[in-house]
Amino acid sequence: SPTLLTISCHPTKTMPSLSFQIPRTLSDKFPIIQNPNFLGLKAFSSFNPSISTSVECPGSRMEGPRFSYGEIHIILGPMFAGKTTSLLRRIQTESNNGRSVAIIKSNKDTRYGLEYTVTHDGAKFPCWALADLSSFRQKYGVNAYEKLDVIGIDEAQFFGDLYDFCRKAADHDGKTVIVAGLDGDYLRRSFGSVLNIIPLADSVTKLTARCELCGKRAFFTLRKTKDTPTELIGGADVYMPVCRQHYVNGQLAIEATRILESQRIQCDSYLEASSPPS
Numbered sequence: 001s002p003t004l005l006t007i008s009c010h011p012t013k014t015m016p017s018l019s020f021q022i023p024r025t026l027s028d029k030f031p032i033i034q035n036p037n038f039l040g041l042k043a044f045s046s047f048n049p050s051i052s053t054s055v056e057c058p059g060s061r062m063e064g065p066r067f068s069y070g071e072i073h074i075i076l077g078p079m080f081a082g083k084t085t086s087l088l089r090r091i092q093t094e095s096n097n098g099r100s101v102a103i104i105k106s107n108k109d110t111r112y113g114l115e116y117t118v119t120h121d122g123a124k125f126p127c128w129a130l131a132d133l134s135s136f137r138q139k140y141g142v143n144a145y146e147k148l149d150v151i152g153i154d155e156a157q158f159f160g161d162l163y164d165f166c167r168k169a170a171d172h173d174g175k176t177v178i179v180a181g182l183d184g185d186y187l188r189r190s191f192g193s194v195l196n197i198i199p200l201a202d203s204v205t206k207l208t209a210r211c212e213l214c215g216k217r218a219f220f221t222l223r224k225t226k227d228t229p230t231e232l233i234g235g236a237d238v239y240m241p242v243c244r245q246h247y248v249n250g251q252l253a254i255e256a257t258r259i260l261e262s263q264r265i266q267c268d269s270y271l272e273a274s275s276p277p278s
Ligand SMILES: Nc1ncnc2c1ncn2[C@@H]1O[C@H](COP(=O)(O)OP(=O)(O)O)[C@@H](O)[C@H]1O
Pocket: 077, 078, 079, 080, 081, 082, 083, 084, 085, 086, 118, 119, 120, 121, 209, 210, 212, 236, 240, 241
């Protein structure tokens, strides 16, 4: 006959007394259920089944610290697809619903200053511009962080520690995390860690833009310059959203221009070397 472990929740005026009973045979076999978080309860620092202790029950009005698990929502797509617009809208809605919100963006993007995250059509929201996400809790303030409900992350492709931050924020800290970023770079390769967090996510939304050349749906970002580093900050001066046909044609055109250019340079230096001095 199994021994029972009992965790009692102290009642408040609004809730009757509540207790959970876990057969010891079960808890020995599956040690994870000894962690009160498994039951949706706030972890005590050390779990002692012989004592009654005040614990938190999510969604209830029990006494004790508040805890509920978080969520992760990802907004992907090419440039100009409305990722930042969608992020700001969701954050504003959360804020209107009385939740405490903050947005983080990469400090690599200094185009509109570091105070705000700004959409391509000028909508903006105050933000924390950071080099990495792991510094956010300290910079925001540990106490303030505890009270924060929703964290927005813009330009997520630039954060190397995206996976660890999102996992901890949602699984351990109970935050709702809304992530906006490019799924692919200008060569349509996976960009940063954005795709790595898909297995962590509650929802993934891929937005599309309008192809600048034909108006069809645009899934890709074409770089208009010959620069080759993966990271190159810029807007419509450097990039345009394109459909598949215009991505492929555009890449061919850029490659052809690059070859012609290098042939012209070779030609010029040959002519210069072979022309008699004046
Ligand atoms: N080719 C384009 N060049 C400049 N702005 C564009 C272009 N296509 C769309 N936009 C504008 O950009 C807005 C979306 O901006 P934003 O939310 O910052 O996109 P994202 O974060 O996906 O790059 C659109 O609502 C539109 O007004």
